[in-house]
Amino acid sequence: MAASTETTAEQPTGKGKGKGAPEPLGRHAGAAEGGSDAFLSVRDLRVHFSTDDGVVKAVDGLSFDVEKGRTLGIVGESGSGKSVSSLTILGLHNREKTKIEGEIRFDGNELVKMPERKLRDLRGRRISMIFQDPLTALSPFYTVGEQIAESYRRHMGANRHDAHARAIEMLDRVGIPNPKTRVNDYPHHFSGGMRQRAMIAMSLVCDPDLLIADEPTTALDVTVQAQILDLLRDLQDEFGTAILFITHDLGVIASMAHDVLVMYAGRSVEKGTVREVLKNPRHPYTWGLLSSMPNLSGDVDIPLRPVRGTPPSLLAPPSGCPFHPRCDYVDVVGGDSCSTERPALTLAEGRGAACHLTAEDKQRIFIDDVRPLLG
Amino acid sequence: MLRFLVRRLLGVAAILLVVSLITFYLFFAASGADSVVRLSCGKNCTPEMRETVRQNLGLAKPLLEQYWIFVSGIFTGRNIGEQTCNFPCLGYSFANNQNVSHTVADRFPTTVSLAIGAVVLFMTLGIGLGVLAAMRRGKKTDKVATGFALLSGSAPIYVLGPVFIYIFVQQLGWMDRPQYHQFTDDPLLWASGLLLPWICLMTIHMAMYVRLTRSTMVDVLSEDYVRTLKAKGLSGRSVYIKHAFRGALSPIVTVLGVDIGVLMSGTIITESTFSLHGIGMLAVTSVTDSDLPMMMGVVVIAATFTMIANLVVDMLYVVIDPRVRLS
Numbered sequence A: 001m002a003a004s005t006e007t008t009a010e011q012p013t014g015k016g017k018g019k020g021a022p023e024p025l026g027r028h029a030g031a032a033e034g035g036s037d038a039f040l041s042v043r044d045l046r047v048h049f050s051t052d053d054g055v056v057k058a059v060d061g062l063s064f065d066v067e068k069g070r071t072l073g074i075v076g077e078s079g080s081g082k083s084v085s086s087l088t089i090l091g092l093h094n095r096e097k098t099k100i101e102g103e104i105r106f107d108g109n110e111l112v113k114m115p116e117r118k119l120r121d122l123r124g125r126r127i128s129m130i131f132q133d134p135l136t137a138l139s140p141f142y143t144v145g146e147q148i149a150e151s152y153r154r155h156m157g158a159n160r161h162d163a164h165a166r167a168i169e170m171l172d173r174v175g176i177p178n179p180k181t182r183v184n185d186y187p188h189h190f191s192g193g194m195r196q197r198a199m200i201a202m203s204l205v206c207d208p209d210l211l212i213a214d215e216p217t218t219a220l221d222v223t224v225q226a227q228i229l230d231l232l233r234d235l236q237d238e239f240g241t242a243i244l245f246i247t248h249d250l251g252v253i254a255s256m257a258h259d260v261l262v263m264y265a266g267r268s269v270e271k272g273t274v275r276e277v278l279k280n281p282r283h284p285y286t287w288g289l290l291s292s293m294p295n296l297s298g299d300v301d302i303p304l305r306p307v308r309g310t311p312p313s314l315l316a317p318p319s320g321c322p323f324h325p326r327c328d329y330v331d332v333v334g335g336d337s338c339s340t341e342r343p344a345l346t347l348a349e350g351r352g353a354a355c356h357l358t359a360e361d362k363q364r365i366f367i368d369d370v371r372p373l374l375g
Numbered sequence B: 001m002l003r004f005l006v007r008r009l010l011g012v013a014a015i016l017l018v019v020s021l022i023t024f025y026l027f028f029a030a031s032g033a034d035s036v037v038r039l040s041c042g043k044n045c046t047p048e049m050r051e052t053v054r055q056n057l058g059l060a061k062p063l064l065e066q067y068w069i070f071v072s073g074i075f076t077g078r079n080i081g082e083q084t085c086n087f088p089c090l091g092y093s094f095a096n097n098q099n100v101s102h103t104v105a106d107r108f109p110t111t112v113s114l115a116i117g118a119v120v121l122f123m124t125l126g127i128g129l130g131v132l133a134a135m136r137r138g139k140k141t142d143k144v145a146t147g148f149a150l151l152s153g154s155a156p157i158y159v160l161g162p163v164f165i166y167i168f169v170q171q172l173g174w175m176d177r178p179q180y181h182q183f184t185d186d187p188l189l190w191a192s193g194l195l196l197p198w199i200c201l202m203t204i205h206m207a208m209y210v211r212l213t214r215s216t217m218v219d220v221l222s223e224d225y226v227r228t229l230k231a232k233g234l235s236g237r238s239v240y241i242k243h244a245f246r247g248a249l250s251p252i253v254t255v256l257g258v259d260i261g262v263l264m265s266g267t268i269i270t271e272s273t274f275s276l277h278g279i280g281m282l283a284v285t286s287v288t289d290s291d292l293p294m295m296m297g298v299v300v301i302a303a304t305f306t307m308i309a310n311l312v313v314d315m316l317y318v319v320i321d322p323r324v325r326l327s
Helices: A082-090 A116-122 A144-156 A160-173 A192-204 A222-239 A250-256 A274-279 A284-291 A359-374 B002-029 B033-041 B047-057 B063-076 B100-135 B140-153 B157-171 B187-221 B224-231 B236-264 B268-273 B279-288 B292-320
Strands: A040-051 A054-066 A071-075 A098-106 A127-130 A210-214 A242-247 A259-264 A267-273 B078-080 B083-085
Touching: A040 A082, A054 A071, A054 A082, A054 A242, A054 A267, A071 A082, A071 A250, A082 A098, A082 A127, A082 A210, A082 A242, A127 A192, A127 B224, A144 A160, A144 A192, A160 A192, A192 A222, A222 A250, A242 A250, A250 A274, A259 A274, A259 A284, A267 A274, A267 A284, A284 A359, B002 B063, B002 B292, B033 B047, B063 B078, B100 B140, B100 B187, B100 B236, B100 B268, B100 B279, B100 B292, B140 B187, B157 B187, B157 B268, B187 B236, B187 B268, B224 B236, B236 B292, B268 B279, B279 B292
Parallel strands: A071 A242, A071 A259, A127 A210, A210 A242
Antiparallel strands: A040 A054, A040 A098, A259 A267, B078 B083
């Protein structure tokens, strides 16, 4: 089966959903009425690093779209290529050691081949990024205000005074108390949650169209995590920013994302709206992820079931379906297609899973084997 | 801040006391009163003169009392024989018939001038090349800069100095032999007279700064926050100079503090290579003349400047890194 079938044009998913009964999971489309073309569209992205041991295929044929005002959550284990893909969008990878193929289109611009100088004008201005650890992601040598203002001066040509005022305004907007005095504090004066708020203020200071959030809550404790997620949702509703939200935490995805992309070994294995993917998952890997997650509302006696085996080496990924060495259902498929044929991610209305199991088998296994574990 | 300063100054005083005590003991006590008299008196010494020196140096008194006289004399001044020695009295050199403080004060401008010019040159070039190497790491510029630094750092001054004099003074005739002129008399003459020794000092010190600047900047560039800066769309110049170099400042200032201390204590090899009469030459001649009071004075001065330079560095840390607090 040719890899090209993986790439399926996705239509805006705004119609026919979100307007009816309140959904327990996921979010309603706030500002989904974008144009017909996706705002950010990644097609067959391949990111290969050359290392001393060989070529690491960190991302191997990834396609997705992010619509204006919507959040796409990317989930996956460590090393599944989620962070690499996000850095590649901004061109922040090591250019000398990385080979990139495929296409990243952002609002009509092709980013993969865009020269560094033009990319720089885009970074922080139209696409900005927040990172996992807000302590190490902020410079210890400059005040929080200066680090916010710096970006504003760079892109908006504002003078020091205006940029400073803007920094105070942004700190206030992200819920920092006494912004007028805190603007002159250094990052080490801030708590973890406040640093991440400052980081968000910094990323939104130029009112970008796309925000890439790479595990923004992973380093924070749970109560602070919830506040940060609330803040991001509020800001999205207010500014209509598209968000690419990267995490390994399905709970965070459930409360944050509209759409979900499950990544495994540098490929997308399942895609759909957050409700579809979490309530009716169709890929054995997604089943594994869900049943390894503790469920507070369910029966506490249900044991957690980690996905067996270890994540694959990206130096020499498994043949065929990259998940087949860890998959419990290879026998159900029968034959040797799992170990020889790479399953395509065929999308119907933005929904699909890259698996050789037939639709009936998936449905049966999910209902009989997986759902009881989810409580 | 004030408490820190007071505490540190008390510390400096304590260390100076210890340093001077050790030096005093080594020079005066360990060599024995007779040899001190012989050494301090000079070559053509009659028995009467010897007795005078013995009286003047107070060698008959207990050792601790002698030391106390020396230390208190620094602050209050004292009479040594017929000589009055005012504050700050570091003693009297009978070998040369000179007041130690006057001699040191006389030599000091030369040493300071040498140090200032050298520091300006090696900081500019060393840090400049280091930043350049860090920005272009792995490329040709990097290799040329670090290679040049290594090469220059391995040329000893006593080789470089005569070679420079031979080329620029004797062969090309571009300048006169290095000589100290007062800055206040003629700044241009001052600079041109010291240019060769400056370049020599720069050459040996620069290597350290090139490598230090480069390696710390490369370290800083791998920090997470540099990725944030790039994600903000900042230009390369802003990332490298405003942020990465700022992060590399602390170690540079640390080494600079030590270097300035050393330079102020006298650059012995440079001064003797170019026959400049600074503190370094003074140290050399006082040792060869066995001029104990003079040696004592030079050691105390050198120790003082080394410690002041380090104190200044400690204070600078606060300015450089907002996370550092003085305590």
